[in-house]
Amino acid sequence: MTLVNGPKSAAVLYSSLLQSCIGSNAFRQGKSVHHRTIIAPSASPPDLHLSTKLVIFYSHFGDVAAARRVFDGMPHRSVVSWTAMVSAYAKNGRPREALELFALMLRSGARANQFTFGSAASACAGARCARSGEQVHACAAKGRFAGDMFVQSALMDMHLRCGSVADASRLFAEMERKDVVSWNALIRGFVEHKHYSDALGLFASMLRDAMVPDHFTFGSALKASAAVSLLSNVELIHTCIIKLGYLGNKIVTASLIDSYAKCRSLSSARVIYDSMCEPDLVSSTALISGYSMDRNHSKDAMKLFCKIHRKGLRIDGVLLSSLLAICANTASIKFGTQVHAYMCKKQPMGDAALDNALVDMYAKAGEFTDARRAFDEMPHRNVISWTSLITACGENGFGEDAVTLFDRMAExxxxxxxxxxxxxxxxxxxxxxxxxxxxxxxxxxxxYGINPRVEHYSSAIDLLARGGQLEDAWKLVQKINAEPSSSMFGAMLGACKIHGNVPLGETAAKNLFSMDPESSVNYAVLANIFADSCLWENAQRTRKLLAETSRGKEVGYSVI
Structure with missing residues (x-):
């Protein structure tokens, strides 16, 4: 592949055309420009600037192979050419090739600049390779670029994506100059690693340092506030958003709605939603997802969906999944079937998350046959799909079917x-x-190498206890490394009542008394165990304790 080496103005013209194609996302037209530059083999070398622009063009559209062909056809390469190709690999999900090319560049004697180091650091982040990142950092220091803001931000992002929050924080503290990108990178990193207090503290420091936040900053700060349910923080950030004029930004508005909803301030979320000139899919999904967390707002969610549908707004799988979750939690089978009908008409097949939500909705509504049919019609099933139907089998008393499904899942x-x-x-x-x-x-x-949680132990103890294997169940309680839960002792107590085991029943009950001394049901079950074994004095003493526990409690009554 050889490029025209005509007058310099021709190369400049072609480069300008390629840049226009990049700006307008015109891939086909850009390829036409490239074809115009190709001629029969010539002794003249291709234009360096034009070749580099072609590498950038193909990289922008994700055609890394074409970019590499142009790159390999270049007899001479500048630092911009190398950087463009390293960046092409890094940005298109091929970090290993990016690092190999970066190493080849250094071996060839070419000197990297701050953008090369930044792209190499991004590749290390993509490969989750902190060791390579440290080597890139060392090379940047040798080339006197370690203090460059662009390089430092890329290295900080690399540390965060490799899971080293401490190294990222240290690098941030060492930065002499920080721009909004640097602040955003660390705040976002704290949020992604669930260091929500640190994220909010850093956001406050940013404001104190008179650094003006942008819509990315607000998105991360709101997410952190919502994660810890700090409504007062959401309100303060809301005020800051209004002052800086970001309320018209749809991404920020959707984040505000989501944060208010997660802080259970659904009225505030609705006010913001209604104030939007043109509510979009993201803001609508955020509000409906908020409604799905509160059963009292299920009708509001359904009305909002109908309103969106009438307006002809786009509806996606995430929004429909939230609606199905509402139907599942409120056992609203009528509306759930309407959503299902809409899915059949409008939604493409193959959205596993949406199909899983449909199975879950039918299962929780007690419509096991429909749940099974929805499961069988799924083109793709993941572990959540199988687990949802196994759960439905258990809840509807079809234990044998659950076992059969598990075997099919393994197959x-x-x-x-x-x-x-x-x-x-x-x-x-x-x-x-x-x-x-x-x-x-x-x-x-x-x-499968899965370490059991307390809930697994509780289920196993319940299994043994229900089967009359009380001694084995008790041994399992004693074997657990963690603190036994009330559900474990509750399972033991219930089984001891069924099988008439007084000593173990008394031990389980005493543990329950210390965990929850005001729960009257445990005293009642123990008293019944004693009574069934004709231990009348023990039964009377336990009932006396039951009466003392019930004092001061409002007695239930019927209004009929």
């Missing part, structure tokens, strides 16, 4: 997670499949 090559096993153990427990349940509990650790 399909889908690896179960801890939630899958929790659903499976619960299904086995409620269907009397004790041996099968304990077998799954064991294989969860030995075959």
């Amino acid at each position: 399909d090559g889908v690896k179960p997670n801890d939630v899958t096993f929790l659903a499976l153990l619960s299904a086995c427990s409620h269907s009397g499949l004790m041996n099968k349940g304990i077998e799954y509990f064991t294989s969860m650790m030995s075959k």
